[in-house]
Amino acid sequence: HSMLPRHVQRLGRDWITHWNGSQILALNSPVSSCMRWAGHFPPWASFPLPIPADFSASWRLPPFLGPWRQFQNSNWHLDNYTQSCCFHLPNPSMKSEGEEPLTKKRRLSGQHDTSTPEEETNFSNEKEASCRSVAQNEEKHSSKKGTIKRHWEYFCQQSRTMKISENKESDQSNKESEAAFDFTVMSYNILSQNLLEDNSHLYKHCRQRLLFWTYRFPNILQEIKQLDADVLCLQEVQEDHYRTEIKSSLESLGYHCEYKMRTGRKPDGCAICFKTSKFSLISSNPVEFFRRDIPLLDRDNVGLVLLLQPRFHCKTNAAICVANTHLLYNPRRGDIKLTQLAMLLAEIASVAPQKDGSFCPIIICGDFNSVPGSPLYRFIREGKLNYEGLAIGKVSGQEQFPRGQRILSIPIWPKKLGISQNCVYEIKRQQKEENAGEKLEAAKLDNTQEIVVASEKMSSKLRHHFKLSSVYSHYLPETGVPEVTTCHSRSAVTVDYIFYSAANDDTAAQPGAEDSFHGGLKLLGRLALLTEKDLWTVNGLPNENNSSDHLPLLAEFRLIER
DSSP: OTTSOHHHHHHHTTOOEEETTTEEEOSSOOSSOOOOOOSOOOTTOOOOOOOOOOOSSOOOOOTTOOOHHHHHHOOOOGGGTOTTOOOOOOOTTSOTTOOOOOOOOOOSSSOOOOOOOOOOOOOOOGGGOOTTOOOOSOOOSOSSTTOOOOOEEESSTTOSOOSOEEEEOSSSOTTSEEEEEEEEEEEEEOOOHHHHHHTGGGGTTSOGGGGSHHHHHHHHHHHHHHHOOSEEEEEEEEHHHIIIIIHHHHHHTTEEEEEEEOSSSSOEEEEEEEETTTEEEEEEEEEEOOOTTOTTOOOOOEEEEEEEEESSOOSSOOOEEEEEEEOOOOTTOHHHHHHHHHHHHHHHHHHSBOTTSOBOOEEEEEEOSOOTTSHHHHHHHHSEEEOTTOBGGGSSOOOSSOSOOOBOOSSSSOGGGOBOTTSSBOOOHHHHHSOGGGHHHHHHHHHHHHHHHHHTTTOOEEEOOOOEEESOOSBOTTTOOBOBSEEOSSOEEOOEEEEEEBOTTOTTOOTTOOOOBSSEEEEEEEEOOBOHHHHHTTTSSSOSSOOSSBOOEEEEEEEEEO
C-alpha cells in the first residue's frame, strides 16, 4: 500500500467494505482487526455487525483504484465492483474519524424519525427575543465538525439577567411589592461508568476510547461549566467517582453537593448541587424506594428532596423545594414505577408545606423512564390517574408492544407502606397523641385523612396535590417531530424531565390544577432539545463532545414572592 498515491492512502484510513458478509477489506491499515464505520449511511442501508478478520497476510487492490485524478473525477458506483460490497465516504458534517451506528432496533414507541434535514442558519443576538416568542431560525449545527449547537428558547423578555430585581406596583399602596429572583436548573443523567460497561451493547456505535471515564468526565465537567446552572440535579452519579472527583470539582465551581447512593449492589445514585451564592440549605431528605418488608418494593432506586432558601431579602421567608430521582427502568413493572413516584411525592408533600398551609414552589427533575403521554407522565402533569384495567406494561409507554400484560392491582401498594392514594404520608393515631400541645391540630388533620383513606380503600384513582407543568413540550412545534433526551444504539426517546409548580401568570400553567402554592415559578427560557435525526448526524450519544447517552436539560425560572 506504500505505492499508492498519498491522497488514496489518506482516504483509505476511512474506507471499510463488507464483502460477502464475512470478510472485511481495509486499506492503509496496519492492524489486522478493523471495526470502524465511517461516513453517514442512508436509512435504507443495512450493515451486518463487522467481524474482526485477519487480512494482513494477503489482499488485493480493488481494480477501480487507478490514478488519483481519474478516480476523483469518475462517476463510479461500488455495485459495479461487487454486489455484496457497501462503501460510503464520510459526511462533511461529521468528524472523519467518527463512527456510524449499526441498524438501530426500535423497541420503544411514539418516537419515530419523520424529520427532514435542517438547514444551517446564523445564531444572532438571543437577548432580543420578544415576550413568549420562541427563538426561530437558530443555528443548530455549529461550524465545528462533530458538534451540534443547542439554542435558547425564550418565553419572556430580559431573561437570563441572573439578577435580583424588585418591582413596585404603581398604586398608592407600597404593601403590594413583588420581588423577583431568577435562577437556572439543570437535570442531567451523566451515565454511570459501571452501567455503561454492564450494558455495552447499547454503545456499539461508539469508538472505544470515547467510553473511558478518563475521557468522559472532563467533557461532562466542561458541559456543566459552560451551562453554569444554579441548581444541578444529576442522575447515575457513581459513588467512587463522586467521592474522588465529582464532588470536589463541583465544589471548586461554587456548588454545595448533596448525594444519595442506591441501596443495592449498583454503586450509583442521585445528587443535587446548588450554588452557595444563590441558595442556602434548609433541609436534605433522601428517599429510599427499597422496603425489605414489602415484596413489591424490591428495587434499589432512590430519590433526594432538598428545601432551599434563596439568598435575597423579602417580606417573608421564601423557599424552593427541589427533588431529583431516577425511577426503575424495567418497562414491564409499571406497578413499581408508580409506587416509587408516590413515595417521592409523599416526601415532597411533607417537606414543601409552609406555615400558612400552602406549598412552596416545587421543581422535580430526573430520569423517569417513561415517555410523554404515558399514564405515568399524565399522572404527574394532571395530578390524577384512574388505573383501573391498566396493563402493567403500559404505565411507562416505553414499549410499542408491551410484554407486561398483567392488570394493575387495586390498590397498587399495600397499606403498610403508609402512603395514601393521594400520595401523602398517613398520620398514625399514636403519633398524633404524642404531643399534647398539638393534639387538637393533629386530630383535625388526622380526621380529615381518615375520611380520605376510608373512601379510597377500594378506589383505583391516584391523586397528588401539586400543580405541575413540564418545561419542555416534547415535540417540535413546526413539524411535530419528537424531541429526544437520550439516544443510543437501541432507542432515541424522551425520558428525562423538569417539572415545576407554575405561577398563576405562567403561560404553561394547566387549568384545573390545585392552586395551593405560595407565589410560584415563571418559566423564562429553556435550552432547546434535539431530534433523533439531529443526534445521529454526530453519531448519537455518547460522542466526542457529549459524553453521556442523555442530553442535559436546562431551564431558567423566576421565583415570584408576593
